[in-house]
Amino acid sequence: MTDKIVVITGGSRGIGRATALAAAARGYRVVVGYASNRKAADEVVAAIMAGNGKAIAVKCDVGEESDIVDLFKQADQFGTLAALVNNGGIVGKSGVRVDEMSAERIQRVMAVNVTGSILCAREAVKRMSTRHGGKGGVIVNLSSVAAKLGAPNTYVDYAASKGAIDSFTIGLGYEVASEGIRVAGIRPGLIDTEIHASGGEPDRHHRLAHLVPMKRVGTADEIANAIVWLMSDDASYVTSAILDVSGGR
Numbered sequence: 001m002t003d004k005i006v007v008i009t010g011g012s013r014g015i016g017r018a019t020a021l022a023a024a025a026r027g028y029r030v031v032v033g034y035a036s037n038r039k040a041a042d043e044v045v046a047a048i049m050a051g052n053g054k055a056i057a058v059k060c061d062v063g064e065e066s067d068i069v070d071l072f073k074q075a076d077q078f079g080t081l082a083a084l085v086n087n088g089g090i091v092g093k094s095g096v097r098v099d100e101m102s103a104e105r106i107q108r109v110m111a112v113n114v115t116g117s118i119l120c121a122r123e124a125v126k127r128m129s130t131r132h133g134g135k136g137g138v139i140v141n142l143s144s145v146a147a148k149l150g151a152p153n154t155y156v157d158y159a160a161s162k163g164a165i166d167s168f169t170i171g172l173g174y175e176v177a178s179e180g181i182r183v184a185g186i187r188p189g190l191i192d193t194e195i196h197a198s199g200g201e202p203d204r205h206h207r208l209a210h211l212v213p214m215k216r217v218g219t220a221d222e223i224a225n226a227i228v229w230l231m232s233d234d235a236s237y238v239t240s241a242i243l244d245v246s247g248g249r
């Protein structure tokens with residue numbers, strides 16, 4: 001156990017939860033961000049502490065700048081920031097065409113998925129960059145294969161938000177490459193989490209599994225394993241890079 005901490009937005013469920021457990025197993029203290037599901041976040045913290053790890057749960061809706069600033073202030077009390085996983089993300093209702101979308105829906109998706117990730121990275125860079133007296137670190141951004149496929153007739157706004165994340169990963173990576181910070185992205189494919197239910201179609205990933213070259217959906221653990229590899233020194237020469245973890249999709 002070190003005093004190195006990782007901040008994981010949306011660490012309470014799905015891919016974020018799996019990443020929290022995997023990071024704790026590798027010796028990180030984990031700041032488990034959650035939007036509203038305190039019970040789920042507390043369960044992740046309890047599971048980490050049961051394994052002799054250290055973790056705290058912090059409420060943070062990444063659509064709110066004040067929540068983000070508070071998240072990192074609480075993290076400062078807990079250890080030295082070594083990694084940020086920009087995982088918290090949302091979809092709007094599935095099956096809505098662009099010509100049917102409200103401005104409120106689009107703005108919320110962009111605020112959470114794009115602005116929230118950029119603001120979290122801002123706070124992380126201020127702490128980790130050698131330019132600011134930090135010791136370096138890693139930022140992993142959750143994109144999606146939707147960034148390449150566009151998600152027509154499903155949620156093009158979400159796909160566009162992940163396209164923005166890909167550009168952000170590349171640009172920020174270049175910006176801080178000489179300041180001790182690596183920035184990488186993951187594009188998950190169809191992963192077995194509750195995000196599909198939140199879009200109104202709980203079995204969407206199973207319905208589309210036949211389109212995956214490997215003919216199956218992925219697990220949250222399979223994404224978490226890639227995230228913690230990117231966080232590790234084994235990926236020490238990887239930056240401004242985006243990895244598809246999608247069964248070939």
Ligand code: NAP
Nearest residue numbers: 010012013014015035036037061062088089144191193195
């Ligand atoms: P999920 O099962 O729906 O879990 C979402 C997590 O994000 C929860 O911990 C949730 O917190 C949190 N969250 C929701 N709204 C938030 C907000 N406004 N601010 C901060 N946190 C928020 O999602 P997932 O499938 O694990 O997805 C995680 C990431 O992977 C997302 O960025 C998603 O776009 C990306 N991704 C997922 C898939 C997939 O097939 N599952 C594919 C490609 C990309 P609460 O528990 O408090 O609600």
